[in-house]
Amino acid sequence: MSIETDTKDRILATARELFHGRSYADVGIKEICTLAKVQKGSFYHFFPSKQELAMAVIDDMSDDWAHGFVAEAFDEALPPIERLDYMVDAVYYWQKAAKNAEGRMPGCLFGNLALEVSTRDEVLRARLNAVFEKASARFHEALEQAVELGEMPPLDTAATATAMLAYLEGVILLAKTRNDPDVVRILGPAIKSIRIEQRHQN
Amino acid sequence: MSIETDTKDRILATARELFHGRSYADVGIKEICTLAKVQKGSFYHFFPSKQELAMAVIDDMSDDWAHGFVAEAFDEALPPIERLDYMVDAVYYWQKAAKNAEGRMPGCLFGNLALEVSTRDEVLRARLNAVFEKASARFHEALEQAVELGEMPPLDTAATATAMLAYLEGVILLAKTRNDPDVVRILGPAIKSIRIEQRHQN
DNA sequence: AGTATAATAGACCGGTTGGTCTAGTCAAGC
DNA sequence: GCTTGACTAGACCAACCGGTCTATTATACT
Numbered sequence: 452m453s454i455e456t457d458t459k460d461r462i463l464a465t466a467r468e469l470f471h472g473r474s475y476a477d478v479g480i481k482e483i484c485t486l487a488k489v490q491k492g493s494f495y496h497f498f499p500s501k502q503e504l505a506m507a508v509i510d511d512m513s514d515d516w517a518h519g520f521v522a523e524a525f526d527e528a529l530p531p532i533e534r535l536d537y538m539v540d541a542v543y544y545w546q547k548a549a550k551n552a553e554g555r556m557p558g559c560l561f562g563n564l565a566l567e568v569s570t571r572d573e574v575l576r577a578r579l580n581a582v583f584e585k586a587s588a589r590f591h592e593a594l595e596q597a598v599e600l601g602e603m604p605p606l607d608t609a610a611t612a613t614a615m616l617a618y619l620e621g622v623i624l625l626a627k628t629r630n631d632p633d634v635v636r637i638l639g640p641a642i643k644s645i646r647i648e649q650r651h652q653n
Numbered sequence: 654m655s656i657e658t659d660t661k662d663r664i665l666a667t668a669r670e671l672f673h674g675r676s677y678a679d680v681g682i683k684e685i686c687t688l689a690k691v692q693k694g695s696f697y698h699f700f701p702s703k704q705e706l707a708m709a710v711i712d713d714m715s716d717d718w719a720h721g722f723v724a725e726a727f728d729e730a731l732p733p734i735e736r737l738d739y740m741v742d743a744v745y746y747w748q749k750a751a752k753n754a755e756g757r758m759p760g761c762l763f764g765n766l767a768l769e770v771s772t773r774d775e776v777l778r779a780r781l782n783a784v785f786e787k788a789s790a791r792f793h794e795a796l797e798q799a800v801e802l803g804e805m806p807p808l809d810t811a812a813t814a815t816a817m818l819a820y821l822e823g824v825i826l827l828a829k830t831r832n833d834p835d836v837v838r839i840l841g842p843a844i845k846s847i848r849i850e851q852r853h854q855n
Numbered sequence: 856a857g858t859a860t861a862a863t864a865g866a867c868c869g870g871t872t873g874g875t876c877t878a879g880t881c882a883a884g885c
Numbered sequence: 886g887c888t889t890g891a892c893t894a895g896a897c898c899a900a901c902c903g904g905t906c907t908a909t910t911a912t913a914c915t
Contacts, residue, residue: 617824621826
């Protein structure tokens with residue numbers, strides 16, 4: 452082993468970019484191979500199927516997120532509530548940069564994939580759901596601390612965390628549909644106003 | 654004219670169901686024709702292209718919405734704030750019924766299509782954006798009245814209306830990814846907590 | 856009755872899809 | 886030097902894609 456090839460990485464990076472900028476169904480393996488300067492044979496040596504490639508792309512981006520700006524935004528050193536604004540800002544600047552570069556707002560890769568494939572691919576759906584649950588957990592931590600510090604009144608922090616994630620995804624969806632990152636900037640901060648009271652049982 | 658054929662309607666209804674339950678790219682014209690018991694020739698007699706079919710489907714469902722449960726939910730006779738809860742309830746029961754019938758939560762047709770096609774089809778993107786703007790207007794009316802009646806403090810009703818729509822779409826997205834309509838029931842009511850203050854200029 | 860036109864039927868088209876298969880290259884271990 | 890197994894190359898495949906085309910039928914108008 453250790454033949455030091457970046458073939459797999461090139462495939463992964465190219466697929467990620469194409470899936471994010473367009474869609475899962477719209478991007479073919481041939482196109483990925485061409486852009487990544489890889490042959491079909493090599494592709495199927497590393498990935499048994501398009502579905503497995505999608506899984507790898509999801510995991511790859513999920514890792515990048517967890518160690519990238521999501522980690523920055525949810526830095527324990529920041530006041531909990533500021534973390535929410537940081538996250539919104541990060542999304543805004545990211546989407547704006549992507550639009551400037553490619554002319555179109557790509558939105559959230561996970562949200563895009565989730566709506567596209569989750570009715571016909573249980574495995575991918577479950578994977579994407581896990582990504583959302585991990586993201587929700589970051590919101591949850593922040594809310595728990597905010598309540599603890601008295602910066603927020605007591606509330607159902609778990610449900611509110613999920614609600615905030617939902618809101619963020621919804622804002623990105625609308626912004627993408629309008630092809631205008633400013634939607635994120637304008638609507639985003641209202642994420643802090645979302646509240647779900649305790650004791651809704653269930 | 655007036656040959657009294659329901660061919661076009663059958664195509665439309667079938668396409669709507671398939672697009673909603675799966676995705677735009679995943680459903681072929683041949684499959685639509687087979688299910689609708691229509692031949693290719695007839696299909697292309699009524700619709701010049703798949704894109705035009707998608708437009709018709711969007712318009713069709715948009716009309717159904719406008720005159721269906723959205724009209725009910727945003728009934729002027731209801732107290733403004735109750736309309737929000739009504740809307741959330743309607744989404745919940747709809748999605749739950751769909752899941753019971755087909756095993757999977759289809760989510761929102763408009764949201765699904767928006768994320769799938771808006772990076773590669775300007776025409777469809779614009780159409781979907783218009784649908785969202787119309788929906789946002791209903792929220793706006795309700796909020797304006799709520800403020801007028803003193804049921805809500807003054808706020809940027811236009812921005813808040815859009816934010817609420819975004820939240821609803823986000824909740825549906827997460828619910829679909831979890832394949833669990835209960836997410837709508839639990840997170841939905843928090844739509845009333847969303848607030849964007851006036852004077853953010855721009 | 857005759858004609859124009861709307862509607863239906865389905866064979867057909869070039870191109871593309873995800874995926875397979877065989878042949879061959881390359882570096883490491885013995 | 887030979888073998889092994891990871892990797893690359895690319896021809897090939899059946900199935901399917903959106904869309905076109907011609908032929909035929911059914912209906913409305915004159």
